[in-house]
Amino acid sequence: MSLTIYNTLTKTKEPFQTLTPHQVKMYCCGVTVYDYCHLGHARSYIVWDTVRRYLQWRGYEVKYVQNFTDIDDKILRRADLEQSSMTAVAEKYTAAYFEDLHRLNVRDADSYPLATKHIQEIQDLIADLEQKGFAYAVDGDVYFRVRKDDDYGKLSKRNLDDLRAGAGERVEAADPDQIKKEDPFDFALWKAAKPGEPFWESPWGNGRPGWHIECSAMIQKQLGETIDIHCGGGDLVFPHHENEIAQSECAHDRPLSTYWMHNGMVRVGGEKMSKSLGNFTTIRALLDGHKSDGSVDPVDPMTIRLFVLTAQYRKPMDFSDASITAAGQSWQTIKDGMLFGYEFGDRLGWDNLDSIRTSATATSTEELDRFRTAVDDDFNFAEGLVVVFELAKELRKVGNIIVHDSEQTVDPHLLKDKWQTLIELAGVLGLEVNPDELNVQNSGLSDTEIEALLTERQIARANKDFATSDRIRAQLTEEKIVVIDKAGVPSSWYRG
Numbered sequence: 001m002s003l004t005i006y007n008t009l010t011k012t013k014e015p016f017q018t019l020t021p022h023q024v025k026m027y028c029c030g031v032t033v034y035d036y037c038h039l040g041h042a043r044s045y046i047v048w049d050t051v052r053r054y055l056q057w058r059g060y061e062v063k064y065v066q067n068f069t070d071i072d073d074k075i076l077r078r079a080d081l082e083q084s085s086m087t088a089v090a091e092k093y094t095a096a097y098f099e100d101l102h103r104l105n106v107r108d109a110d111s112y113p114l115a116t117k118h119i120q121e122i123q124d125l126i127a128d129l130e131q132k133g134f135a136y137a138v139d140g141d142v143y144f145r146v147r148k149d150d151d152y153g154k155l156s157k158r159n160l161d162d163l164r165a166g167a168g169e170r171v172e173a174a175d176p177d178q179i180k181k182e183d184p185f186d187f188a189l190w191k192a193a194k195p196g197e198p199f200w201e202s203p204w205g206n207g208r209p210g211w212h213i214e215c216s217a218m219i220q221k222q223l224g225e226t227i228d229i230h231c232g233g234g235d236l237v238f239p240h241h242e243n244e245i246a247q248s249e250c251a252h253d254r255p256l257s258t259y260w261m262h263n264g265m266v267r268v269g270g271e272k273m274s275k276s277l278g279n280f281t282t283i284r285a286l287l288d289g290h291k292s293d294g295s296v297d298p299v300d301p302m303t304i305r306l307f308v309l310t311a312q313y314r315k316p317m318d319f320s321d322a323s324i325t326a327a328g329q330s331w332q333t334i335k336d337g338m339l340f341g342y343e344f345g346d347r348l349g350w351d352n353l354d355s356i357r358t359s360a361t362a363t364s365t366e367e368l369d370r371f372r373t374a375v376d377d378d379f380n381f382a383e384g385l386v387v388v389f390e391l392a393k394e395l396r397k398v399g400n401i402i403v404h405d406s407e408q409t410v411d412p413h414l415l416k417d418k419w420q421t422l423i424e425l426a427g428v429l430g431l432e433v434n435p436d437e438l439n440v441q442n443s444g445l446s447d448t449e450i451e452a453l454l455t456e457r458q459i460a461r462a463n464k465d466f467a468t469s470d471r472i473r474a475q476l477t478e479e480k481i482v483v484i485d486k487a488g489v490p491s492s493w494y495r496g
Contacts (some may be wrong), residue, residue: 002376003015004016005378007259007262008155008256008261009155009236011338013377017258018060019258021263021421023060023061023325024061024062024063025063025228026055026062026065026113026231026232026235027050027215027230028044028045028064028065028231029067029068029232029233030069030112031067031068032067032090033075034072034075034078034089035101036093036096037097038273038283039283039319040266040272040273040281042104042304043264044263045106045315046347047309047379049106050232050309050379050429051229051432052064053107053430055426061414063223065110065222065223066109066111066112066445067107067114068090068094068097068113068114070094070114071115076140080231080392085404086198087262095325099285100283100284100287103287103301104301105431106430106431107430111222113221113222118217118218118221121210121220121221121413122190122217124202125216125217126213128143129251132250134149134251136182137190137222137349139192140193140205140207141180141191141192141207142188142201143181143187143188144186144246146185146246147160147185148250149250154245155238158238160185167178175233182339190202190208191207191457192205192206192207193207193208203275212247213247215240216244216247216248216346219248220248225256226256227258228259229260229261230244230260230261233264233315234265235265237260241260243354245375263314264313264315264316265316266319270318270469272316281319282376288302295461295466296466296470297485299324299328302331302335302431302432302433303324303327305354306325306327306385309382309385309489310382311332312382313381325484326345329482330389332387333389334426335392336392337394337419338423338433339433340398340399340419340422341416344398345419367387367425368425371384371428376443388422388426391422395419395422398410398415445476453472454490454491457472458491476493481493
């Protein structure tokens with residue numbers, strides 16, 4: 001079975017064929033750096049990181065480019081709020097992006113172009129569009145003539161009657177002066193500088209680029225006029241990606257991208273998680289576990305990664321404390337399976353143990369084939385995880401038998417094959433463990449002792465003695481006891 005990809009442009013799954021054999025040119029729309037990233041951002045960049053990893057595992061050479069938008073109205077508003085500068089704000093939140101995404105084991109892109117470093121390319125592209133009659137200047141602003149592009153709307157499947165209703169807050173914010181336009185549907189390519197704003201000199205006067213033109217210019221500079229995969233969040237289909245297509249294809253008279261891929265949104269209470277709605281949870285707040293009641297309950301980064309990959313990437317997914325708890329329990333199972341070789345390899349007499357621990361290579365053909373068949377179907381990571389989970393459960397079961405000094409009957413060589421396969425397939429999904437965290441001793445606490453500690457912790461929480469509460473939880477965690485807190489009911493637990 002060959003790899004198939006759902007193409008937003010055609011609304012169908014298509015066989016994956018690259019422009020150049022065995023090479024993939026892939027562009028991802030990055031963040032506008034004016035605030036900390038939230039779980040919606042985490043989903044997007046975990047998904048595309050995993051797509052890239054899988055393509056590489058399948059033998060493709062992938063050049064992956066992800067931009068930063070470092071000039072924007074939102075950045076300027078944040079600079080005013082923080083009494084700072086556009087550059088300082090962009091640098092601050094760019095650094096925060098890397099801190100947060102590295103914790104989630106998202107690998108760096110091959111290149112991170114900045115809009116402010118591509119001003120000349122942006123101006124050249126606008127000039128080309130103006131020369132071909134697709135752009136026009138008015139009082140220092142430059143607009144794109146939407147009605148001149150006969151294919152406009154082909155990605156989002158919108159017609160011009162839908163345009164204004166669907167354009168969204170960002171387009172309105174970018175183009176407040178509708179009077180200047182030949183047509184209300186036209187969008188800004190270059191914006192005249194307002195007093196006090198940063199600007200660049202241009203043939204149309206001092207100003208700065210519009211949002212959409214930035215990506216078109218950066219793609220052309222970094223990857224060429226046509227690429228294999230253009231990806232991003234589903235909220236970017238219109239107007240951002242639609243406008244990218246219009247600009248690039250009218251300028252170059254060739255497709256911008258063969259495949260358009262979009263991830264679904266993260267929802268809270270049925271609504272999209274977003275900063276504008278104020279219903280977002282930042283990545284760092286979730287990982288560090290800071291609760292509104294002052295308590296601390298950190299979340300393992302791999303729990304977040306697993307949570308993201310359990311949903312079909314194109315569909316919306318719901319975020320809740322319960323969903324994170326469930327993902328944490330699943331991760332504990334996978335983690336135990338991945339630690340199996342480090343913990344029991346010596347006892348099982350595995351040869352070349354140090355070598356296979358550092359470079360495990362999958363050898364279990366059946367599981368490999370099942371994993372590849374699942375994920376080849378439009379990156380069905382959730383179905384691929386089924387294979388990973390089954391391997392982990394089997395190894396965990398054997399590990400429990402060994403820990404309790406019972407005789408295990410599975411061939412050690414077969415166990416080694418399964419463990420190596422688990423390590424490789426989990427790595428394709430970006431799931432990793434740190435063997436230094438391994439504690440080979442099961443908890444010595446009895447059920448009665450655990451219950452007594454939880455009662456003491458509950459009393460401490462009621463008295464807002466969070467230091468004692470956190471100390472007890474840390475003690476239980478060290479003993480591999482997983483505590484589950486739910487509002488209005490006593491905490492529950494299970495042995496990890």
